[in-house]
Amino acid sequence: MTDIAGNVPLPRSSARKRFGLMQYLVCLKGILIREGLRYLNQRERFISSLVRPLLWLFIFAAGFRQVLGVSIIPPYQTYVLYEVYITPGLCGMILLFSGMQSSLSMVYDREMGNMRTLLVSPFPRWFLLVAKLLAGVAVSITQVYAFLFIAWFWGVKAPPIGYLLTLPALFLAGMMLGALGMLLSSVVKQLENFAGIMNFVIFPMYFASSALYPLWRVQEASPLLYKICQLNPFTYAVELIRFAFYGQVEWTSLAVVCGFTLAFMTGAIIAYDPSRGLTIRKQEGGNT
Amino acid sequence: MGTNAGLRNIEGRTLPEADVPALQLTSVSYAYGKRQALDDISFSIAPGRFAVLLGLNGAGKTTLFSLISHLFATRQGNIHVFGHDINRKSGDALRRLGIVFQARTLDLDLSVHQNLAYHASLHGIGSRQANQRINELLMSIDMSDRLHEKARSLSGGQIRRVEIIRALLHQPSLLLLDEATVGLDIKSRATILSDIRKLVQNEGISVLWATHLIDEVSHADQVIVLDRGKLIANGPVHDVIKRAGAETINEAFSRLTGIVALTPGQKP
Structure with a gap:
């Protein structure tokens, strides 16, 4: 090392003005690129994110097609194959797992110390968390489209315009589930505890929803489970995606998804606020 | 604050806010539940000074760093950076x-x-300017050839040096280093310490260097000694030695913290 003083004419930090829109965009771009690179570096993550829903589509749905008839319910105007019915739910599944995966990576980052790099940035904490969430959602949406591409060859086809129209729905659903993951990451103290998230969050959310069965079917089987499904925000994420495939907006779902996104995000921002929650404090209690 | 307010000139370079302390802590306390980690800590560091924060393990150094870097919120007391x-x-x-x-x-x-590019973006530095600065900084530590290598392939000393230039990417005015030389060999330790001292001398950057290695203290430094969450000494090295009634900083530290005197470089 010779001399680490720089000669590039970057203004001294104290002489810089407040951040403008351009700097915010630079920061957002940096976080997006970093998440994208991490994703590309983890090929097994990409493959497993596709294998899981494809197994459901190729094996589970094929078997269930014979035993579960789906009547004509909105947005479908005719009888549809069970594979068609289950596809929005599987898109939701990808977003759900991806949201939790992002949460897992935040816990990992915290344990490895990478999280501090983000948290000591001079940008507002809320902005950093939202940017991280957006990056996670961008990654999960690419996974969904990769899945839809393969499903198309399996004969599961939505109206062509539906693939475009569903993008905002995927984005909103991804934001809600990512924000939930972020909130959970603030309360999960260690990576090892994350298995509990699978059992207590992902599976109950997925199974107690309209992802696999229409709600009227659930109601026939168990009124209690039907109520639970109705309280589950994931149900609304799936319905929002389902209707969007056919160019329709399910307004209740839209309102619920937006509401929960706001609630989860607010919770995560509060949890990561150093004056309130911040898990790092709990974790580092012994390291003075 | 005006963009040129309080600037001073050292060796042709303008430096910021000479009139205000680089770092000022006033009555800062912090507790993990019932366990008091820091108790009524007050000190300040003038711009362009190299301050060594000395303390045994568990003295509260990392907690103090977490408060200064806003990872934890200061609930009691105040911390001002410039x-x-x-x-x-x-x-x-x-x-x-x-x-x-x-x-x-x-x-x-x-x-x-x-x-490095990720860090630059977290400070709002655009890619062109960031790349220019990254190249320059990597060249200065003779690591230009490692630019595209995974961080995993670097040695401990190289990782630390990259972390240091990362901390300098946005040209900060105050550099905090928490046990930066821990786990490094003697040569790497000496190189890193010497380069940071050059930064203070040539660039006028203020440094707070937390360590438990007494031989990293130099006679011109400001020394801040923490012991079990309390500030037990603060001032120029010779003052701290004098007040402790000791001959060397090693002996002063031992007396102040109540431990047996150590040989230079030995961990307390």
């Missing part, structure tokens, strides 16, 4: 800070360039 309250104007304070944490914080799966 006059900016870390709680109220955390953005203004943080942009003046460069931080090297005790734990490694490079993303090992990303390349050196990707790690």
Whole structure:
């Protein structure tokens, strides 16, 4: 090392003005690129994110097609194959797992110390968390489209315009589930505890929803489970995606998804606020 | 604050806010539940000074760093970085800070360039300017050839040096280093310490260097001694030695903290 003083004419930090829109965009771009690179570096993550829903589509749905008839319910105007019915739910599944995966990576980052790099940035904490969430959602949406591409060859086809129209729905659903993951990451103290998230969050959310069965079917089987499904925000994420495939907006779902996104995000921002929650404090209690 | 307010000139370079302390702590206390980690800590560091924060393990150094870097909120007392309250104007304070944490914080799966570019973006530095600065800084530590290598492939000393230039990417005015030389060989330790001292001398950057290695203290430094969460000494090295009635800083530290005197370089 010779001399680490720089000669590039970057203004001294104290002489810089407040951040403008351009700097915010630079920061957002940096976080997006970093998440994208991490994703590309983890090929097994990409493959497993596709294998899981494809197994459901190729094996589970094929078997269930014979035993579960789906009547004509909105947005479908005719009888549809069970594979068609289950596809929005599987898109939701990808977003759900991806949201939790992002949460897992935040816990990992915290344990490895990478999280501090983000948290000591001079940008507002809320902005950093939202940017991280957006990056996670961008990654999960690419996974969904990769899945839809393969499903198309399996004969599961939505109206062509539906693939475009569903993008905002995927984005909103991804934001809600990512924000939930972020909130959970603030309360999960260690990576090892994350298995509990699978059992207590992902599976109950997925199974107690309209992802696999229409709600009227659930109601026939168990009124209690039907109520639970109705309280589950994931149900609304799936319905929002389902209707969007056919160019329709399910307004209740839209309102619920937006509401929960706001609630989860607010919770995560509060949890990561150093004056309130911040898990790092709990974790580092012994390291003075 | 005006862009040129309080600037001074050292060797042709303009330096910021000479009139306000680089770092000022006033009656800062912090507790983990019932366990008091820091108790009524007050000190300040003048711009352009090299201050050594000495303390045994568990003295409260990392907690203090977490409060200064706003990872924890200051609930009792105040912390100002170049006059900016870390709680109220955390953005203004943080942009003046460069931080090297005790734990490694490079993303090992990303390349050196990707790690540095990510940090630059977290300070709003555009890619062109960032690349220019990254190249220059890497060249200065003779690591230009490692630009596209994964951080995982670097040695401990190289990772630390990359972390240090990462902390300097946004040209901070105050550099915090928490046990930056822990786990490094003698040569790497000496190189890093010497380079940081050059930064203070040539660039006028203020440094808070937390360590438990007494031989890292130099006669011109300001020494701040923490012991079990309390500030037990603060001042120029010779003052601390004199007040402790000792001959050397090693002996002074031992007397102040109540431990047996150590040989230079020995861990307390």
